[in-house]
Amino acid sequence: MPLPGEEMISKRIKFSEAERSRVLRALQRIVGSERATANPAIRYGYSGTSMVLPKAMPDFVVRPRNVADIQKVLLLARKRRIPVTPVASGTQEPSTYPWFGGIVLDTLALNRILEINVGGAYAVVEIGVSIGQLAKALQKENLRLAMGSFPPGISVLGNYLMTAANSHRSSGIMDDVLGLEVVLADGTVFQTGSKAFGHTYPALGWHYPSNTFPNVKNLFLDAGGTLGVVTKGAVRVYQMNEAQTLPVSAFESYAQALEYMKRLSRANLVQHICAWHWPLYTIIDHLGRYGRGAPAEILLYDPWTKPDERPYILVVPSMSGYREVIAAGEQAAKRITEELGGRIYTEECREKWPGAWKFFADHYRDHQPTNQFMGGFGEGFPLMPMVIADPNRVAGLEQWGLRFLRKSPLRLALSYYSHSLDQCRSVFLRMTTFVSPESSPKEIERAAATRQKYLEQAFRRYGAIPVRYDYGHPPGAVLNKTGGQAQVLKAIKRALDPENILNPGMSLSMYGRF
Amino acid sequence: MPLSRDADYATYLYTCNRCRACTTVRDRPELPVCPSFDHLGFFAYSGGGKGYTAQGVLEGKVAPTLEAAKVAMHCTLCHACATMCPPGFETIHFIRDLRAWLVSHGVYANAAHHRLLENLRTKGNLTWGQAPNLTLAAESNEVEALLFLGCRFKLSQSALDGVLKIVHRAGAKVSVLEDEPCCGNPALELGDPELFIRLAEKTIARLNAAGAERIITLCPHCTSTLVNDYLEAGELKPEVIHLSEWIAELLEEGRIGLAETGPELSVSLHDPCHLTRYLERGEVLRQVLEQVPGLELREIERSGESAYCCGGGSFALEVAPELWRFASRERIQEARATGVQALVTACPYCQDSLSRAGGKRLEVIPLADLIAGRLD
Numbered sequence A: 001m002p003l004p005g006e007e008m009i010s011k012r013i014k015f016s017e018a019e020r021s022r023v024l025r026a027l028q029r030i031v032g033s034e035r036a037t038a039n040p041a042i043r044y045g046y047s048g049t050s051m052v053l054p055k056a057m058p059d060f061v062v063r064p065r066n067v068a069d070i071q072k073v074l075l076l077a078r079k080r081r082i083p084v085t086p087v088a089s090g091t092q093e094p095s096t097y098p099w100f101g102g103i104v105l106d107t108l109a110l111n112r113i114l115e116i117n118v119g120g121a122y123a124v125v126e127i128g129v130s131i132g133q134l135a136k137a138l139q140k141e142n143l144r145l146a147m148g149s150f151p152p153g154i155s156v157l158g159n160y161l162m163t164a165a166n167s168h169r170s171s172g173i174m175d176d177v178l179g180l181e182v183v184l185a186d187g188t189v190f191q192t193g194s195k196a197f198g199h200t201y202p203a204l205g206w207h208y209p210s211n212t213f214p215n216v217k218n219l220f221l222d223a224g225g226t227l228g229v230v231t232k233g234a235v236r237v238y239q240m241n242e243a244q245t246l247p248v249s250a251f252e253s254y255a256q257a258l259e260y261m262k263r264l265s266r267a268n269l270v271q272h273i274c275a276w277h278w279p280l281y282t283i284i285d286h287l288g289r290y291g292r293g294a295p296a297e298i299l300l301y302d303p304w305t306k307p308d309e310r311p312y313i314l315v316v317p318s319m320s321g322y323r324e325v326i327a328a329g330e331q332a333a334k335r336i337t338e339e340l341g342g343r344i345y346t347e348e349c350r351e352k353w354p355g356a357w358k359f360f361a362d363h364y365r366d367h368q369p370t371n372q373f374m375g376g377f378g379e380g381f382p383l384m385p386m387v388i389a390d391p392n393r394v395a396g397l398e399q400w401g402l403r404f405l406r407k408s409p410l411r412l413a414l415s416y417y418s419h420s421l422d423q424c425r426s427v428f429l430r431m432t433t434f435v436s437p438e439s440s441p442k443e444i445e446r447a448a449a450t451r452q453k454y455l456e457q458a459f460r461r462y463g464a465i466p467v468r469y470d471y472g473h474p475p476g477a478v479l480n481k482t483g484g485q486a487q488v489l490k491a492i493k494r495a496l497d498p499e500n501i502l503n504p505g506m507s508l509s510m511y512g513r514f
Numbered sequence B: 001m002p003l004s005r006d007a008d009y010a011t012y013l014y015t016c017n018r019c020r021a022c023t024t025v026r027d028r029p030e031l032p033v034c035p036s037f038d039h040l041g042f043f044a045y046s047g048g049g050k051g052y053t054a055q056g057v058l059e060g061k062v063a064p065t066l067e068a069a070k071v072a073m074h075c076t077l078c079h080a081c082a083t084m085c086p087p088g089f090e091t092i093h094f095i096r097d098l099r100a101w102l103v104s105h106g107v108y109a110n111a112a113h114h115r116l117l118e119n120l121r122t123k124g125n126l127t128w129g130q131a132p133n134l135t136l137a138a139e140s141n142e143v144e145a146l147l148f149l150g151c152r153f154k155l156s157q158s159a160l161d162g163v164l165k166i167v168h169r170a171g172a173k174v175s176v177l178e179d180e181p182c183c184g185n186p187a188l189e190l191g192d193p194e195l196f197i198r199l200a201e202k203t204i205a206r207l208n209a210a211g212a213e214r215i216i217t218l219c220p221h222c223t224s225t226l227v228n229d230y231l232e233a234g235e236l237k238p239e240v241i242h243l244s245e246w247i248a249e250l251l252e253e254g255r256i257g258l259a260e261t262g263p264e265l266s267v268s269l270h271d272p273c274h275l276t277r278y279l280e281r282g283e284v285l286r287q288v289l290e291q292v293p294g295l296e297l298r299e300i301e302r303s304g305e306s307a308y309c310c311g312g313g314s315f316a317l318e319v320a321p322e323l324w325r326f327a328s329r330e331r332i333q334e335a336r337a338t339g340v341q342a343l344v345t346a347c348p349y350c351q352d353s354l355s356r357a358g359g360k361r362l363e364v365i366p367l368a369d370l371i372a373g374r375l376d
């Protein structure tokens, strides 16, 4: 079976040398000679990620300085029917692979924090602003971002736009984006939510995600750059309350942990709550203590056979509020933990797993992201089947998933984390597995096929929705399962981008042929 | 090791997750630390990005061309990327190997790149001057250490004045090699690793034969080359320390003393990449400065392992002049923002780079000169 992407690469756009130079010159006229390039030594850096997929080189890379540059680049691309793949941080996501060649639009240079609206509890940022950059700026105002396990260098909007894949943030709110500014393929620029009225009344702010009309913003969430280029957006920020706490609970089964997450988030006691499987918190602890690498015995364990008395799973809720409320919340957390057969483990976690504790505290109590987690990625290629599951069926999925992956070639560092979404109406489950960097192409193919099989079975047997539609699935296969919605989305895509220049690789995976 | 797909390389090159932690100060993404990426902004200019370029070479997608050389040489080899990368990728190795691959195909970034390497190949040094005529202890059995000057110090006798004053005041018996050879670092950095091995082998033989138990290098580039890179070339018997470490030792042992009062002076410290990041020995600079009466040290925001390079590393002045101009200005600006009267450094390359960029706006003082001027 060919690896996903190979077919698309074979159909990439072809330029004659003369055309290539003409396009390059035109791009350089728009953004300046240092910001548009056809140099292969630069282009290769935009041809993919560490994922085990074939690389796809763009023909040009452009670094626009502002919205006007983006408009002009899109108009040029539209006129010449050149694919444009927008990239924010460009991490991990095959949806940024320029499968059909063309232009990669590296939007990181748009990196200004435009507004921190303390009264309105939101921040307006350009697409290139990083999570760490914004977190530091917010800290000065005693504010914080909704925080996940991401590294500080990635784009706030790049992450927040992907509500499904990267929603590891709030237990109560699925979507932290209040409004967006978007450039369409025809160069039209517009804003969404209350800010849309800014077109007529410029003083209007970004505070309200709707404007009493159908919510256009949501079209651009999870769109993978197929409908328009996002240039800025307003995101929710939260106050750092007088008390922040992380009472850690230990359980011996995922089912118990899940019930605990459900009870706490349904009662609105937590801002975020996440369950960490023992091999994962063991690795994070190691990374926190020693900086990098993970010992071989952790990489090749049996996920059911713990080496000692360490808890099977730790649940880390992030609580924030007035001191009295938090004290009561901690009491409630203790009682519920014990009712469910678990135990409060905060002090032991601090003592026995100081490296893991540091990570939890940095991210979920102090809300300052670190790179600690990232150290582990040197061990191999992460292949992370991620799903959003039905809370009634996810415990079965966990048991089945571990058994399934344990038998597969993806055994390396098999572990997971899982967190509550939307007050636990949905549950995110990310099983993490690696293949070794020394794997042969055959092993890699087998690994990719296994990941795909996991996703399909999780979907069919456990009602778990795969969060990335960008590779592995046959073109349009996931969207087509949605029936009428597929027709609507394809019609929107056709209307907004009739030449299909916007991320056509992702468009093909997402919408299929349309 | 040449660029390859074997296990070591696979780990370096194929698991970079593009987190770009290598471009900014650890957990401070608002503070750039990679001058190359800061200057031109395409991912390929970061440490991780150069790894992707190297992958492109292995995949047959990047050819040995001037365009590729511009990317590979647009880097001061400041080691910030290797220091910051969370999985600890040895970015410096693959940047050097990328350069070696280009040079092995006869591709150079510019005429200066070619000329520097040709000088090394034909004359064994950068032809930046002869060793100054030093009258130091000559008999090997009397000397406590051998001073290894390095090419930049060979440029002028006056650059050595401060060092010599310290030597004399300490009553130290030190020697220098007659017609001192090159340590080989330029060959490694400019892309000729075989030449490096040849130069290093010769220099190791000369240094071992000199009979000193210790080598004091005046330039941190030589220090890190002798300490780290010579492991590939042979066995260097004497212990190797940098001048600043020796000064700290002389002060501690009371062999030199500092005047109890001295003119009030506020300074910032510019950490040399080779001392602070390659060797992780930068703290010694602070230890020395803290002892100087009348001196106030105000740290630059990016300092220690997070220091922003002066722009002069890896011969950028000659090989990537625009990068040098950009980075050195940035560093001078940052130092000036502390409001100090002078900037201290302990590396002749940083000294050269920063004093050219600082001009009359900020005085740049070598650590040895500062100490020599304050001896009691």
Ligand SMILES: Cc1cc2nc3c(=O)[nH]c(=O)nc-3n(C[C@H](O)[C@H](O)[C@H](O)COP(=O)(O)OP(=O)(O)OC[C@H]3O[C@@H](n4cnc5c(N)ncnc54)[C@H](O)[C@@H]3O)c2cc1C
Pocket (backbone or CB within 6 Å): A085, A086, A087, A088, A089, A090, A091, A092, A093, A095, A096, A107, A127, A148, A149, A150, A151, A154, A155, A157, A158, A159, A160, A161, A162, A165, A166, A167, A168, A223, A224, A225, A226, A228, A229, A230, A231, A374, A377, A503, A506, B017, B018, B019
């Ligand atoms: C090692 C590692 C671990 C991580 N772990 C986590 C984690 O645990 N939890 C988590 O939430 N995140 C995690 N992340 C971050 C996550 O990978 C990114 O947030 C995610 O890839 C999306 O952000 P991005 O900026 O990289 O987007 P990109 O990868 O650049 O783009 C994502 C999609 O959006 C499109 N796009 C990009 N820019 C624009 C634009 N301007 N307009 C329109 N569309 C655009 C792209 O075409 C693509 O389809 C991790 C990242 C790394 C490197």
Ligand code: SF4
Pocket (backbone or CB within 6 Å): B015, B016, B017, B018, B019, B020, B021, B022, B023, B047, B048, B049, B051, B084, B085, B086, B087, B088, B089, B091
């Ligand atoms: S080299 Fe290291 S720090 Fe840089 S992008 Fe790659 S993994 Fe991240």
Ligand code: SF4
Pocket (backbone or CB within 6 Å): B022, B033, B034, B035, B036, B037, B045, B046, B047, B050, B074, B075, B076, B077, B078, B079, B080, B081, B082, B091, B309
């Ligand atoms: S060595 Fe320095 S200049 Fe070169 S890529 Fe690394 S951080 Fe950037």
